[in-house]
Amino acid sequence: MSAREVYEMKGPAAVSGDWRRFLDLTRMLAITDFKLRFFGSILGYLWTLMRPLMLFGVLYVVFSQVVRLGDQVPFYPVVLLSAMILYFYFSEATTKAVTCVVQSENLVRKIQFPRLAIPLASVGAVSLQFALNLLVLLAFLALSGVKLHSSIVQLPLILVALLALTAGTSMLLSAVYVVARDVAPIWEVVIQTLFYATPILYPVELLSRESESLARVAMANPLAVIVQQMRHAVIDPTAPSAAQAIGGWGWMLVPAAITVALLIAGYVVFDRMAPRIAEEL
């Protein structure tokens, strides 16, 4: 009993120093969340894949058969699918993250634990689903005759950038939503806009041809960089890389800075909010 040390109880925090517990909790919450979504239905995962695939089907028919936008893009179907899977990951993870802290009200008000585990677990659960989607994408790539390029080694880096962008945005949104509930509808609009602002349906070359600066603005969006680099590195090395599309490596600092800023702001805002979450709910 002499091992018991006197210490001060300071109250709730985002992480609270015990990293081991933080990671255990985050992983457990993420896996539980993932399990609950697909529990009791064998086709559960397939159903979640249906939505993007259906939309993909419709868009594919429209943009390759009707509008003929796809004619200028080699491997248009997989380019479209790849971009959509990346976009849907970001969209779903952040939308779910907005309300996640408020929805875990029961836990937050009754148990002391590192609060940051909630938004990160929410992102984690969607990431597990995303991992399965990536496998589906790889199967499509193989089927449509895309060759393996050495630049595929960039894939982990692309995924890390996507994860950083998603986690930062999610932390920020979940913390702000606690005190400002209209974040939810606002974010819905932003996400919708992002779908068209990101070169998903159309290739970025289309913008570059129109105006150099238009492409630059579009590529300032970190999600656009991720989508474009995925296309360049994994599917079609002849397509412009993100750096080429934005007009040089120097400009790449802009989306990079946005991502880092979101990550830092997300953490700082959440950390400041963490002690008060249980009371504000």
Added chain:
Amino acid sequence: MSAESAVSAVSAVSPDPPAVAVESLSKGFRLPHEQVNTLKERAMHPFQRRSFEHLHALRDVSFDVREGEFFGVVGRNGSGKSTLLKCLAGIYRADRGRIHLRGRMAPFIELGVGFNPELPARDNVFINAIMLGLTPAQARERFDAIIAYAELEGFIDLRLKNYSSGMQVRLAFAVMVQVDADILLIDEVLAVGDAAFQQKCYETLEERRRAGKTILFVTHDMNTVEQVCDRAMLLDEGRMVDLSEPRSIARQYNALNFGRAAEEVRSEGGRTGDGAAAILDAWFEDSGGRRVPVLEQGARASFCLEVELREPASEPGFGFLLVDEQHRRIFAVSTAWSDTPTGEFAAGDRVRVRVDFDNTLAPARYFASPMVSHHGVGSDLMDSRDELVSVVVHGGRKDAGLVSLPHEISLERTGAAAAVE
């Protein structure tokens, strides 16, 4: 008094720093008059001063809990008990004051938080154990012990929604036992579950305590406080009213709780009778003749009644009926039944009747209905007022049931087994 001796015994053997030391803890909540939590409203009225009501949930509370103590926290609803526990657990951050702990504090104030009805018990045990602070490896290791303690071996793969509430509490309690914090916070949880399991819970807690664990316990049940706690603390409106041995706290709690309520409960009283007399007032008095809403068990007490006769009457009957909160008839008395002569009355005469009795009522709330009847068997009513006045009986009792009969217990050995040695 056994409770007092237990207190001094604890302090004699533990010179260590306290397990919980709270210094002038304060916690308030801002309650906005208008809930403004949309950006739109903030944008539209950026300079409008937002008004708040400050709710002081805890005001300058200080106390120590010694290691190995079973410590009760009592108070009425909204007195700050749960806020205190939440501050201790680290769920709320205190506004002012400090909390020093010695030993691992349980991070939760309720059992079974995070249980998911859709998942089987097996998954829920892991989730809950990790939420409460075990590592996944520890959770796996202790899984069997948890299930064995909860006596749910046959139901591991059953979804939790198919569990009865009693089974869920057993599972939750079993997880808590295995989480094994040094300081446990329990917010009114043991009221559920069957009697046998409740007994097991108390035994387990007692065992924990002997192993040097400290237990803080919130409850409304004064019997439990008196039975299990070493010391208790009474909170009211965020302030600590007293910290003392459990009997005294239980008495103060009852006085506080029912005393205030008793005044409110005084009803108009549904009237029956032909109006030949009017009951003006009725009340209880303690042994000192003071009009009180609360009576102490075991003491002498009186029921009083003031009546004005509206018509001349001969030998009217005066009495009252006492019922408990479930409206069960506990006691009734009338001069008409006891053949007590009451005499002749003219219209306008007033009379005060008092019934003195030894208060052997069990601690609870009672309602009295005074009655005035014409001469006869007492059923021909001039006036009666239904449950006109209430009284609360409190006291630390050592028996159970609707009344506390005056009694003596004796025993006599009527035989002995043959000595073995």
